[in-house]
Amino acid sequence: MDLLSALSLGELALSFSRVPLFPVFDLSYFIVSILYLKYEPGAVELSRRHPIASWLCAMLHCFGSYILADLLLGEPLIDYFSNNSSVLLASAVWYLIFFCPLDLFYKCVCFLPIKLIFVAMKEVVRVRKIAVGIHHAHHHYHHGWFVMIATGWVKGSGVALMSNVEQLLRGVWKPETNELLHMSFPTKASLYGAVLFTLQQTRWLPVSKASLVFSFTMFMVSCKVFLTATHSHGSPFDVLESYICPVLFGATLGADHHHDNHGGHGGAHGGSPGAAHSPLPSKLKEELSEGSRKKKAKKAD
Amino acid sequence: MDLLSALSLGELALSFSRVPLFPVFDLSYFIVSILYLKYEPGAVELSRRHPIASWLCAMLHCFGSYILADLLLGEPLIDYFSNNSSVLLASAVWYLIFFCPLDLFYKCVCFLPIKLIFVAMKEVVRVRKIAVGIHHAHHHYHHGWFVMIATGWVKGSGVALMSNVEQLLRGVWKPETNELLHMSFPTKASLYGAVLFTLQQTRWLPVSKASLVFSFTMFMVSCKVFLTATHSHGSPFDVLESYICPVLFGATLGADHHHDNHGGHGGAHGGSPGAAHSPLPSKLKEELSEGSRKKKAKKAD
């Protein structure tokens, strides 16, 4: 990593970290976020019948990360809405995506090569948000490791962590699932990224912030573009988790197919109180994994 | 409007804007708000079995607007509860409406001529709250148009915007509907009023605040008294919206009977992704409009 900063890559990272996000990158963030809102079942019908509710959902998709971080840090929830230009830009994107004549705008941004560019740019914004969020939390709580990680996480995940609330605004209620129970790739990556940036901020990770932003952005961009291009819903963390989770927690995160791991340490608990408390584990697992599959099939951000 | 301020109406508006709200107008606000709580199915049974939950719901009905505005602006949620006299007054009204011997108090305030006076006075409080809320938000965010409108809106709408939470306290859960999906007249009027007061506050509307408060109060009072007296659930905005919404959003707000508007600009979208995402639009529309009718039939604030 020190080598990397010695090379011209270090300078590249530094100038990359100085590129302003507004308006081009923010625009991409808004476009991709509202695109995923439009993919939700019933969202188009909602925009026709209840434009105000639809607009509010679009704002949550665009600014959910700020709202959640403000909530955690005790700042005004509505603080970010004082950036009139951002809100107007997001509103314009919402209007164009839902109400553009002949659906031209939607068709353009859904064209895969264009969409991939926007997806890549969205990840640039996401990583920058994580870094800024952790810097901000560090300013308030110098030794608050958990505060920093939590702030970075919600800044990266955004509306996903408040999906139940966002659905409720649209009159949809799915209490049996939420982002914590079925984490998508960006949510997990934001969590791991928040841990990395917190380590960097507290000087346990001996790299410059610019290098970390640059390399984590490259990782996120390549993963997300690959996943979007292949319509895949896997996660590059699956392999790692399938090794670590059985050791730490006696089972993999939401995976039922790692039966080879169910011996020794992990298996010792599998048969204990878990079985006593859940008399129908196999049926439940089946249902849960089905729910997970459905959820994944419809979610792609 | 300048003419109006030149006349003695200007002076009338000014002295009207100086009338203190506490205790007479606040009392009317509490009476009408808790009256509507008592109309909710199961509210009386709740007050007998769970007085604390019932009292808390009554407080939300009386002070919901302050709680929401405090949440948005990052102030203590419980801030307004430090006004002991207001809380005691509201508690007394709650006790009298639910537990007065022979139900005398309830029968008195439900007597239509008396109720109309209270309804009129409630609207005076509502408009004043909107104006004060926007002034307060303007103090924090000088150019925060969206912040001002949102603060004024929640100050005017109050508990309606948090109806799901209020119902949950009573053990009732209706996720398929909320105030955003089926806006009542006061909620819509508060939104439009908040826009007007924001324009006034930022000097885009060349009238004095006192005049605007006075004229908007007159409008609200006359509309609300007329709607309450005729047990009507229409809204004077329906005509306006049926013209504007088809042009802007390709459909009217929750109205299915404006088929004559479904050509040209608006109709172009009607057949696009909306239809693709909602294979049963007619059935859904039927259900939704039924829900809307039921909701309207039972709500009258």
Add this chain to the structure above:
Amino acid sequence: MDLLSALSLGELALSFSRVPLFPVFDLSYFIVSILYLKYEPGAVELSRRHPIASWLCAMLHCFGSYILADLLLGEPLIDYFSNNSSVLLASAVWYLIFFCPLDLFYKCVCFLPIKLIFVAMKEVVRVRKIAVGIHHAHHHYHHGWFVMIATGWVKGSGVALMSNVEQLLRGVWKPETNELLHMSFPTKASLYGAVLFTLQQTRWLPVSKASLVFSFTMFMVSCKVFLTATHSHGSPFDVLESYICPVLFGATLGADHHHDNHGGHGGAHGGSPGAAHSPLPSKLKEELSEGSRKKKAKKAD
């Protein structure tokens, strides 16, 4: 009471109020709190499949009171999480209770005599939290009686008052019940304790804070230990409430068997709007009391 402070009991109370809570008492609090999380149906399965959601629920069980009080007083929700040592201790307890090999830790702390000690120590923490919460609220709102009571109440009740949110994180949703509708003994005792401490704080109760903390702790410890040891879910307040509630509210709190009280003052309302609004009161009551019984059967904190 003055007599009590004159005796050496006064000195005992003073030195008792100076005992530091961290780490021993806090540890007991965490152990008992997370124990009750493990008793919840599906919690063990959740910990295997979704460790992060399980960890977050455990944190809510341990720190819910701080989060709620911070929300009410407009402070950062995540404020308490800057105490790294507390969070790490709670996390260690969570890990040991859910993932300890052979479930040794769980079996140890569930052994009744040991559990009773932890339960007693948890009550010590609870009473101290109520006292600190009211002191803190008094600092912000000198004459805010309602603010002080509310803050003390949420500090004492903790996660119970946000049980719907906590369940939602685990994918469980039971809107028809909540802690307000079926108050457990600790929640009620916290409310009454908050009233007492508020009276003390505002000098209406002529005792020293140390004496009140000491005597209220003794009361809570003896009640909770007795209730836990006998697996009882009654409440020492039931007798008192069955006398007061019929007079004040025309019915007892969630009790159907006090038919002898249903004459005179209370009965006068029983037959009025309550009956008009709920055509099936007997069936409803049956269902509700059944719900209450089930709830009680499963809850023991």
